[in-house]
Amino acid sequence: MKKQVFSVEEIKRKLEQYCVYQDRCHKEVEKKLSEYNLIPEAKEYILLHLLQHNFLNEERFAKSFARGKFRIKKWGKQRIIRELKFRDISQYNIKTALKEIDDQEYITTLYELVEKKNESISETNIYKRKKKIIDFLNYRGWESNLIFEAVNEIVK
Known part of the structure; x- marks a missing residue:
């Protein structure tokens, strides 16, 4: 060729x-x-x-990446940080990008994900059920302390 x-x-x-x-x-x-x-x-x-000529702007990229991955893919901050680091984005721009995610919306989304996943799991054993939800959210990059809090509140 x-x-x-x-x-x-x-x-x-x-x-x-x-x-x-x-x-x-x-x-x-x-x-x-x-x-x-x-x-x-x-x-x-x-x-x-x-x-x-502003075609390439790392801060703008980081902000839109964080917004998009959170709103569309429902990723947690840990996963967003990991992916931005993989793309060699500076620590300053990562911090700036995370400010794009509203704290209240973040928590609301987490609780919605827990409820949705809880409804979709057919497992009857409560501990196995919780583990499946926790693993799912860990993979998505949500913080462990927030996951445990939400799972323990919703799954009973």
Whole structure:
């Protein structure tokens, strides 16, 4: 298969589109850039352009990532932190991103998840039932102390 050749300007436009479609982190953009086999100077030029023209903004990415994963996938803060660290997001931006999650909404969502999971489990043994719910929520990245509190309140 023949490799396509692009000018630096074409690659720059392609990456602008890539960033406009969805907020991206530096790691994703650098991975995409590496597909084009550019010289380091060209990569730097394109990254600098994306940063200067606000196509690439790590804080904005972290905030929208945290909001989206919490609201849509119902992830807990632990999982969101782990995923942001995996994407090499700075500690400052992770803290800022977590402020996007309203504390009251966070607790309400946890209790809704516990109730929903409790209804969907057919297990009759209360301890096994609790363990299944706790494992489910741990995987989703919710804090243990909050999980135990909610499970003990709802599952009786």
